[in-house]
Amino acid sequence: MxxxxxxxxxxxxxxxxxxxxxxxxxLLIIREALFGVxxxxxxxxxxxxxxxxxxxxLRSLVEHGIxxxxxxxxxxxxxEYVLTPKGRGTFPILVALRQWSEEYxxxxxxxxxxxxxREKGRPVKKLEMRAEDGRLLAPADTTIRPRxxxxxxxxxxxx
Amino acid sequence: MxxxxxxxxxxxxxxxxxxxxxxxxxLLIIREALFGVxxxxxxxxxxxxxxxxxxxxLRSLVEHGIxxxxxxxxxxxxxEYVLTPKGRGTFPILVALRQWSEEYxxxxxxxxxxxxxREKGRPVKKLEMRAEDGRLLAPADTTIRPRxxxxxxxxxxxx
DNA sequence: CTTGTGTGGTTGCATAATAAAACCAAATGC
DNA sequence: GCATTTGGTTTTATTATGCAACCACACAAG
Numbered sequence: 074m075x076x077x078x079x080x081x082x083x084x085x086x087x088x089x090x091x092x093x094x095x096x097x098x099x100l101l102i103i104r105e106a107l108f109g110v111x112x113x114x115x116x117x118x119x120x121x122x123x124x125x126x127x128x129x130x131l132r133s134l135v136e137h138g139i140x141x142x143x144x145x146x147x148x149x150x151x152x153e154y155v156l157t158p159k160g161r162g163t164f165p166i167l168v169a170l171r172q173w174s175e176e177y178x179x180x181x182x183x184x185x186x187x188x189x190x191r192e193k194g195r196p197v198k199k200l201e202m203r204a205e206d207g208r209l210l211a212p213a214d215t216t217i218r219p220r221x222x223x224x225x226x227x228x229x230x231x232x
Numbered sequence: 233m234x235x236x237x238x239x240x241x242x243x244x245x246x247x248x249x250x251x252x253x254x255x256x257x258x259l260l261i262i263r264e265a266l267f268g269v270x271x272x273x274x275x276x277x278x279x280x281x282x283x284x285x286x287x288x289x290l291r292s293l294v295e296h297g298i299x300x301x302x303x304x305x306x307x308x309x310x311x312e313y314v315l316t317p318k319g320r321g322t323f324p325i326l327v328a329l330r331q332w333s334e335e336y337x338x339x340x341x342x343x344x345x346x347x348x349x350r351e352k353g354r355p356v357k358k359l360e361m362r363a364e365d366g367r368l369l370a371p372a373d374t375t376i377r378p379r380x381x382x383x384x385x386x387x388x389x390x391x
Numbered sequence: 392c393t394t395g396t397g398t399g400g401t402t403g404c405a406t407a408a409t410a411a412a413a414c415c416a417a418a419t420g421c
Numbered sequence: 422g423c424a425t426t427t428g429g430t431t432t433t434a435t436t437a438t439g440c441a442a443c444c445a446c447a448c449a450a451g
Contacts, residue, residue: 158336
């Protein structure tokens with residue numbers, strides 16, 4: 074088999090999310106959807122991508138339950154693509170990507186926009202990882218554990 | 233030109249991070265690197281990917297300043313690939329991807345591992361977005377603003 | 392209701408990326 | 422010194438991407 078490898082059966086949750094989001098366009102489509110874009114042509118013109126691959130991506134996102142098709146809200150017979158709760162749940166991923174660029178990009182002056190708290194207009198704080206009890210955690214303060222500590226879950230690859 | 237589109241000059245920080253991280257393998261390579269993997273063969277066997285594309289990805293990650301090559305720590309003449317601070321800075325992205333799978337995956341029972349607080353062994357709390365003053369923010373509480381509110385920054389596309 | 396136009400795609404073709412396998416040189420182990 | 426491991430590159434096949442052309446249906450005007 075020479076097909077592009079799929080992470081579908083992988084036991085690692087990161088690989089699993091990349092299965093749905095890990096291509097060039099999906100996260101940008103979702104970004105636009107979070108901005109309120111709903112129509113095919115609007116995605117196409119804002120992202121400047123080929124229509125056939127947009128169609129393929131939208132289909133894939135719908136299959137993955139990230140977008141859903143709905144009748145157009147303006148009464149026309151066309152359809153719209155709207156985010157599901159699962160789709161809206163990607164928001165922290167987009168924030169993390171954004172903050173990573175803001176912090177480490179080699180040409181930060183080329184970055185056009187910042188994410189701000191709407192009420193105060195001030196930049197959003199960096200995402201931080203915390204323990205259940207609220208303690209701030211650094212990467213080294215965390216570790217990976219088997220999901221069910223003694224029920225014989227075993228699958229491929231690490232995670 | 234029919235080349236794969238590049239997001240390099242894009243003004244959106246999300247597109248910019250995807251330029252470096254947005255392919256099938258890069259984030260998984262970084263995941264392994266965060267686990268302590270440093271050697272070519274170790275990446276290759278753990279990820280089960282073709283050697284040529286691993287070589288290409290490692291080269292790309294080095295070019296992007298996410299990995300750096302270093303002489304092997306065990307005294308041998310081989311080299312190692314180690315994360316830079318920029319590379320370690322992707323940690324929140326991986327956490328966000330992981331938590332998204334944990335929350336929304338259709339078959340969560342197939343997920344093998346969970347991220348836990350090392351001290352207590354309890355799951356890490358969901359990433360949350362906060363304002364500078366500590367207020368918890370929902371996506372709708374945030375908005376996008378031009379980076380420099382009145383210095384005439386203008387580039388392509390949204391963000 | 393007929394004609395024109397915009398929307399939302401699909402199809403065909405050229406090129407680029409990915410994958411598997413073969414190959415290879417340098418480093419290492421014996 | 423010789424076999425093996427390591428860390429790749431090369432070759433070739435297949436898949437994905439990107440552009441342009443095409444097309445069906447909705448809609449609007451007359």
